[in-house]
């Protein structure tokens with residue numbers, strides 16, 4: 013259904029000028045999908061440069077009841093940037109200002125800055141931006157903030173929210189706000205709007221600028237890779253490493269299905285291995301040597317089949333390359349990946365792993381798991397053939413089993429990817445109805461006409477309550 017009348021189109025062109033707006037079919041198609049592989053067509057794509065332009069667009073959209081969907085790089089895994097109800101896709105890709113304050117160790121970024129560009133710029137000044145979603149070479153700071161993205165470094169360094177000092181944001185009704193001063197590390201005046209907006213999945217406001225905290229760059233790094241005969245033993249190794257007093261900068265767990273998929277093209281002798289863990293430690297003053305040795309001893313005690321410790325940058329990069337290859341390599345295992353990112357308390361990882369094996373057997377589906385086990389966050393991929401409806405149905409039943417198990421173990425159904433559309437049917441499993449109702453009231457206070465990213469997080473019938 014078309015929602016953009018001719019006078020509205022003319023007004024959009026007037027606000028942005030023709031080179032920053034597209035009604036062309038090829039652009040409409042390019043901005044109609046995200047990493048879920050799902051699609052929904054917008055009627056136009058806008059490329060604003062400033063908060064003032066965003067404000068004028070949102071004021072008009074609010075008055076006319078036109079849906080607007082903010083979009084970074086479209087790498088989201090839950091359908092967050094899909095324009096489910098048509099209307100406008102608002103791309104942030106031309107908002108790429110970046111200013112660094114080396115002395116205060118802060119950065120100011122336009123929402124469309126690619127995370128990798130910020131981390132490289134920080135590194136050139138001896139500074140460090142820790143949040144590291146695996147998509148960081150493509151995804152944007154705005155998208156990371158909207159999803160509160162995490163990554164392998166979460167255990168030691170936290171996730172995106174831990175580095176957001178303030179946001180410049182445009183409300184669906186057009187007001188431009190700055191949530192805090194931006195360069196102070198503390199600030200408790202009024203409600204924590206920065207925290208509320210971070211992780212709000214583009215439903216409460218369009219982030220136009222972010223004020224971010226940086227750290228000094230760690231001087232040393234060491235990496236250890238250990239293989240095990242079973243996933244359970246590797247999972248216990250993860251628990252024991254942290255119990256032994258080491259907080260690694262990354263602590264990743266990889267199951268045998270993922271290792272086999274990677275080995276099929278990399279040929280590094282990982283096929284047939286039950287599981288592996290990657291331990292990265294960083295720091296200064298020789299601490300990394302002590303920590304990696306402690307981790308090595310734990311792995312040995314847990315019966316590791318093989319342990320490699322890497323110190324050279326080149327070898328560390330190669331080993332991380334194998335970890336990064338898992339997602340694409342899994343395409344060989346099943347044409348449709350039901351990709352979930354559950355989190356349990358770290359000490360319940362082994363129970364989660366046992367339960368996953370039961371779910372896979374019970375539903376007769378292949379499950380490939382890997383992820384940031386150090387913080388209890390496991391990416392569980394239920395692999396099915398997209399052309400076999402019966403197998404897809406079994407896969408979806410396995411997803412529900414997985415969520416039930418996760419909640420029984422005191423966990424959450426999403427640690428990184430958010431709710432979007434793919435999980436909106438399930439949030440009632442985790443959140444009490446009073447909590448959901450309060451969240452809907454917050455949404456209505458920010459967006460009384462429900463124009464900003466409608467159909468996300470909350471199920472459609474709830475939007476009408």
Ligand SMILES: Cc1cc2nc3c(=O)[nH]c(=O)nc-3n(C[C@H](O)[C@H](O)[C@H](O)COP(=O)(O)OP(=O)(O)OC[C@H]3O[C@@H](n4cnc5c(N)ncnc54)[C@H](O)[C@@H]3O)c2cc1C
Nearest residue numbers: 084085086087088092146152154155156158162214219428
């Ligand atoms: C290979 C791969 C690996 C990944 N690895 C990780 C990982 O390790 N950790 C992790 O957390 N995620 C990961 N992701 C998921 C994804 O990259 C993150 O969710 C990322 O933060 C999305 O950023 P984006 O710029 O692509 O946003 P998009 O996908 O374009 O949008 C995501 C959501 O943010 C909203 N949004 C975007 N920009 C703004 C803005 N300026 N203001 C308000 N709302 C906005 C959109 O409306 C949408 O709801 C991965 C994805 C892929 C494909």
